[in-house]
Amino acid sequence: MEDHVTPRRVVIIGGGFAGLFAARALRHAPVAVTLVDRRAHHLFQPLLYQCASGILSEGQIAQPLRAVLRRHQNVRCLLADATDVDVKARLVHARRPEGGSVAVPYDDLIVAVGMRQSYFGHDEFAAHAPGMKTLDDALEIRRRLYRAFEMAESATDAEERRQWLTFALVGGGPTGVELAGQIREIAGHTLDREFRTIDPLQARVLLFEGSDKVLGPFGEPLAGRAARTLRDLGVELRLGTRVTDLDAHGLTVKDNEGTTTRYAARTVLWTAGVEAPPIAAALARATGATQDRAGRIAVEPDLTVPGHPEIRVVGDVMGLHRLPGLAEVAMQTGAYAGRAVRHSVEGRAKKPKPFKYIDLGSAAYICRGRAVVKAGPLHLSGVSGWLAWLFIHIAFLTGFRSRLGAVLSWSVSFASGARRERAFTLPDTANPPERPHGAPAVSPQR
Ligand SMILES: Cc1cc2nc3c(=O)[nH]c(=O)nc-3n(C[C@H](O)[C@H](O)[C@H](O)COP(=O)(O)OP(=O)(O)OC[C@H]3O[C@@H](n4cnc5c(N)ncnc54)[C@H](O)[C@@H]3O)c2cc1C
Known part of the structure; x- marks a missing residue:
């Protein structure tokens, strides 16, 4: 039996x-x-x-x-x-x-x-400044980034246009740095010659960080090199600043000297903390x-x-x-x-050995051809850092098809600055969501 x-x-x-x-x-x-x-x-x-x-x-x-x-x-x-x-x-x-x-x-x-993303006790900030933890977050950020340029193009008021072309990022860790570099690249390359009223290159990217450096855990000299690369790209670093208020029209920060400054920005993205x-x-x-x-x-x-x-x-x-x-x-x-x-x-009687972490290093991408990689005594930046970044990410992507697709997309993007995945959705204001799917937009006949 x-x-x-x-x-x-x-x-x-x-x-x-x-x-x-x-x-x-x-x-x-x-x-x-x-x-x-x-x-x-x-x-x-x-x-x-x-x-x-x-x-x-x-x-x-x-x-x-x-x-x-x-x-x-x-x-x-x-x-x-x-x-x-x-x-x-x-x-x-x-x-x-x-x-x-x-x-x-x-x-x-x-x-x-x-x-998950933490707003340090200010959960009300989340509505105005999405974090970057889930696929929904990424799609929401994509919507806000590309929508901002569209809104700037149709704005008739110069001050409103300036606000739509100002992007504020909170948090100078790898995600904040990566996003800041991406926005400057979108403005400088991806959107080149697409708009008639605005010049996307005028987009201001402000990066707010509480400590005195970006990518602090990478240590020097990589943190310093990353800051220089960001400044060369046109990213404005606001180090030693903490956000005290945030709404749909911008944010207020306090610096280490206690000075409070208000920045008008229609797009604020939050990458500052986790819980x-x-x-x-x-x-x-x-x-x-x-x-x-x-x-x-x-x-x-x-x-x-x-x-x-x-x-x-x-x-x-x-x-x-x-x-x-x-x-x-x-x-x-x-x-x-x-x-x-x-x-x-399997009945192996021996108690497992304590967990021991083998540190393989960490990497952050800044822009095309620029990344920083720290692996033990090895410190790479610039093109060599970028090549190492490419190799690591291709190796770790899940599934052969994802790897192949990513390599193709990277080749297009790195060669021409073009981005294939710019589609975003907006709520249909003419047909509010209360209307049952498929129902006519006009009132039925009396
Ligand atoms: C934007 C970003 C960039 C990053 N870049 C790097 C990098 O360059 N290099 C690097 O090494 N690391 C990087 N990291 C960190 C790395 O992604 C994380 O360390 C890693 O994902 C942690 O894995 P995890 O399995 O612990 O958690 P996660 O990957 O977060 O997975 C947690 C899972 O649990 C599920 N879950 C949560 N709560 C519940 C619940 N109550 N019930 C059921 N399911 C639940 C979630 O849906 C999720 O699928 C980055 C992280 C972010 C957000």
Whole structure:
């Protein structure tokens, strides 16, 4: 008679880099994996700004999780937003997108929910200054960038036109730097000879950063070189400034001397901070785990939650040794957690060695032919940094088709400045959304 054994149930919350690498490490393990994500796709966040600025399409940076994991027979994908964890009953509670909830049982839980944008207690800023964390954010930023030039073209008032041609970026980390470079490139190359009233080159790009340098974690000399490249491109750096107010018409900042300045800008983009999503606080409440100021969950050296060897936290939301929020950290911690579960299921008695991060470096793209890369003692900038950046991103994009598509799009964009993905949508003001789809725009006959 056959021996039917119920496979151990592993639930992974989050299909970003960490969750995906955990699932991949479990591919040949005798376990039943449920991957719960509030989105149906795996998103390559490092290239979000290229989607926002029109170089790459949504499909080139986001792959359906089901497609990515189609050969993983032991993985089931579930589109749902995890809201709570019942550690006694070992259940993950999740909300389905169109209503209703599910409770997913687990024997092992891997939490890989990443971080979301933080407005440092000013959530009201979000309506006027989208962040850059999701595909929706990238498409919203694309809409705002290209809409601004259109609005400037049709403005009849010089002051209004000036405001539409002023772009303010909050946060001088890699994303802020990348976006600033992209906007200057769009103004200088992509939109060349397309407008009749405005000169897109007149677009002002202001970059606000609280510390005294952009790309601070890259250290000198790379941070200094990045600042010089940005200034050469025409980006105005406002270092040592903090945003105190923000609305649809601009922002107010305070500098280190206490001077307050108001800048009129119709496009403000926010890349300044991150915080853990609410499920992290729910997990901390349920397990008694501690969280740092941004909400990251403190874990043991083997990435388990203290007192809960069945729960592992990986990726950006994990607080261990102040590791940076990098894709490589997420991949390595995810793979480590997956392997740890596999070894335990396979009955390997030895306790896993503590997680050790292998630092492969970090990179930031500034503009065509200019990027900075830091990998151990290796510091690259300018063209060599850009070539290294290209190689890294081609190597890590998920799927051969995405890689090929991205290489083609980059070739077009780098050779000519053209961007193929500039389409954006606007609300149809003539037909308000209350009208049922397909209903006539005029009142029916009396
Ligand atoms: C714009 C940008 C540029 C970046 N550039 C670089 C770079 O150049 N190099 C680099 O190394 N790193 C870069 N990073 C950082 C890198 O992308 C992250 O470190 C990495 O994505 C973290 O992976 P993760 O799996 O922990 O989280 P994420 O990739 O954020 O994935 C988290 C997943 O969890 C899901 N989720 C969240 N909450 C729930 C919930 N309650 N229920 C269900 N699912 C949930 C989300 O939908 C998402 O799919 C960048 C990040 C951004 C935003």
